[in-house]
Amino acid sequence: MRNINTSTRDRIIDLADQLFYERGFDHTSFADIAAAVKLSRGNFYYHFKTKDEILDAVIERRIQKTQGMLDDWATAAPTPIERVVRFIRIMVMNGAKIRKHGCPVGTLCTELAKLEHPSLSKANQLFTLFRNWLASQFTQMGHKRDADSLAMHLLARSQGIATLANAFDDEAFIHQEVEQLLQWLHPISRSSRSSKGS
Amino acid sequence: MRNINTSTRDRIIDLADQLFYERGFDHTSFADIAAAVKLSRGNFYYHFKTKDEILDAVIERRIQKTQGMLDDWATAAPTPIERVVRFIRIMVMNGAKIRKHGCPVGTLCTELAKLEHPSLSKANQLFTLFRNWLASQFTQMGHKRDADSLAMHLLARSQGIATLANAFDDEAFIHQEVEQLLQWLHPISRSSRSSKGS
């Protein structure tokens, strides 16, 4: 029933995604999204019956895009170390946005937790996606026992960096902490060689 | 003009503080606070003219309490290392609340940033309070050059732990990360002795 061109519905999701990130979910109104899409408020409800439906669509879209990105890294980078480095480097790549609006995943989950919103668990899947992917990389480095702990540690470090970079609007801080993360990664990646033999 | 007993106004600030932490600032209505204080909505405006005024009072109160806590630590713990350990241990102490609502400082600053709220800079003072206090401790350990970097690093680690503990509602993770933080502190505190001589 949808057109060939990924039309209005997709544009709504796209703009809503942006606005939810920039202003927060609760603080973004239908009028805001409608204005961004250049659509009348009334027509909106042809595409989405409730605001929560938009949120679900946005999260779904983020999950797809994240999964796609992780898959791309898996093929583009030959070693697990390089793949994890890619993860770490997105903080530098997205530094400007992070300083302005924080981490898209972290801030959404934090907000939905406060709202006790039914879609919270769905949003948390975004974290789980990264967690499992990172754990998989660490496993491939030979850390089968503590792969998940390492993944959680790296995730937490990233979240902390995003939160403080946002609060202090500090770009140098991001670079500094990213450097420390890469140094932290060194001994971890080296042990992948030494643990070859059972 | 106020009574002897720290009456209604203080109770409003106290309850608002709690509710802002649990539900977020924007998502907490006057009605919510009034109900908690057991006051009529109308009477509310005798004490606070606007919602932003309450927020400012809440932040002011948090700053005072935080400063008091830091001062207490400064006198109760004899060495800078022990004082930093106290800071780290509040994450275990407040573990249950952090898992439910995240870090009170981090989540407030993140929310106000998204709202582009005028009181954001005031809320950020809470971070600055911790930052300067921690930097002071590291300076006392002999790290004059990188005292602020160490403070920021520790703050970031704490924020990350709070965010993920909240998302995954994971108590074991907090303990695990706190242990790692204490281990991270070891070599840093040891160098306080070696740097006695000019």
Place this chain on the structure above:
DNA sequence: GTCTATACCCAGATAGAC
């Protein structure tokens, strides 16, 4: 599929009686 008009509710905020 897009529009205008409108119903409805809840939020912040005010007036004035007690």
Place this chain on the structure above:
DNA sequence: GTCTATCTGGGTATAGAC
């Protein structure tokens, strides 16, 4: 200092014309 009653605005959501 506390109350009830009320105004106003913005938000979600619906109805129905085009």
